[in-house]
Amino acid sequence: MKLAFQLAYKNLMGAGLRTWLNVGILSFAFVIIIFYNGMIDGWNEQSKRDSIAWEYGYGELRNDKYNPLDPFTIQDAHGVLPKEKSKDLTPILIRQATIYPHGRMMPITIKGIDTGQKTLQLPTQKLELSNAEIPVLIGTRMAASANLKEGDKVLLRWRDKNGTFDATNITVAGIFDTNVPTVDNGQFWISIDKLWEMTELTGNATLFIANQNFTPLKLNGWNFKTQMNLLKDLNDIIAMKKISGSIMYLLLLSIALLAIFDTQVLSVFRRQREIGTYIALGMTRRQVVGLFTVEGSMYSILATIVGCIYGIPIFVFMTKTGIGMPSASQEMGIAVAERIFPVYGAGLIFGTMVLVVASATLVSFLPARKIAKMNPVDALKGKLQ
């Protein structure tokens, strides 16, 4: 086997530019696979972390009638949970309202939250510290779309529990910046006590956010969604992205493998005398097939080495600076940070190495099988077979 490696190495080096072209394109495929998957994994980790910190906490206890995808349900989806059952839970009451910034009319969702909560990263303490009569928190996206800044007053119109209109001025007590647009777009955050007073829905909540100490209970009229349930949509999007991305890099890998395959076919055809000599010198056909296969798979080993030489500095640079995402992607409703920091796990790197080496070995072996059927005398004569 050692001899096979030595011979393969010498043959590859002897082939010169042809070898380096094959190695170049294979190493490019290798780097692209790791880069793309690393970026998706980085996005996955970041969005999960941010979604948990800003929106989901350790799960949501939702009112049975509440369906976040159906705005028809918001009107009646609220209920009261006994105090002893609401330990380790942060109540959120959701209502719909309209704001009138600069004489324009904008429908919004108003969310009442316990200002003393520590489960979510929302800076609700700003609501406690504000001297305004009705202080609210908004995100940067909401602030941009309504053209509001900290300290601005805006008229809010809402309906109480019976559907009667009420309206008053509210003050923007703080603007938070988050990567999770689902707690920002079209939303105003307010103290739940204030919202109870405004809507006459004292004690009611649409959902509760669990903290890490919460133990799920079976409660009539309430439905607990675990963190895993809540992250399912995000996981599905990421899985879909991985599959769609794999088409691109598998295409690239196929081109590289096709080049190796062609090289092998050509080698078997042109090096018949050499094959005949090996057999004449006492090598079995299997050993000769092995030699040619090792030669082919050595392209992939060289490709991983070359890929590491120029890939590692790029990957290190990317993990430090991150990859800027277009601002439009942050309006899509899924958690995307302004910069994604790729994550390159050992599993990803070794998995990609195995994929590249195994596929290169396979495509090298396929043309080399022909050697097993060769007549050694004809091979020595260089007769076409």
Added chain:
Amino acid sequence: MKKILYLFLLPAFLNAQNTPDGADILRKVDKNMISKTSISTSQMVVHGRRGSRTITSKSYQKGEVNSFSEYLSPAREKGTKMLKLDDRLWIYSPSTDRTIQLSGHMLRQSVMGSDLSYEDMMEDRKLEEVYNAKVVGEDTIGGRKTWVLELSAKVDDATYEKRKEWIDKERYIPLKEELFAKSGELLKRVLLSDVEKIDGRWYPKKMNYKDMLKDGEGTDFIVDEITFDTDIPDYIFNKASLKQ
């Protein structure tokens, strides 16, 4: 001394005798404004920053809860239909050939850029059923003498807690309405004019709605033709009629 006292009190007494009861006024207003059925062709003139747009429509209304409208012009809106059954509202758009039920945010959006929201269009209960009324004064609007009424909700689910109405003393038609939030904030103002007698009842053919929280001149609603209490087949108030 007594005579002098009578002389002072008499005008006030006579005035009290002449001032009708608020509930009576509301009843008469409802009689004019609300009918069993109506079929109308109207224009909605939306005054925007860049000019005005006119949208014409034909509407069918039955009872207090069912209505059906079809937009006739401009070309962009032609064929758009709106159906309201109880507290649900559907819109059919011919360009997408789809019917959608409006809810939440969408209900609070303005109708074709006007000062009316879809939920405003869904308010159609009799004033008498919802409000207690008190005559608080008299005023003159457009040369017509009016009673000024303050209305306060007597039911929990009134859309506006308070209203102020200027009711024509002779024709029992509101000539001006102001609608207030619970906090007392003025939300909407409606000016009604071009009052005509149609099918034995007085009816204002022009209404100007102004959302007081928004900039702009408001929206004019002009009734070109209206007939009251004519038979309307039931199939009109059906979701299937949206796609016809």
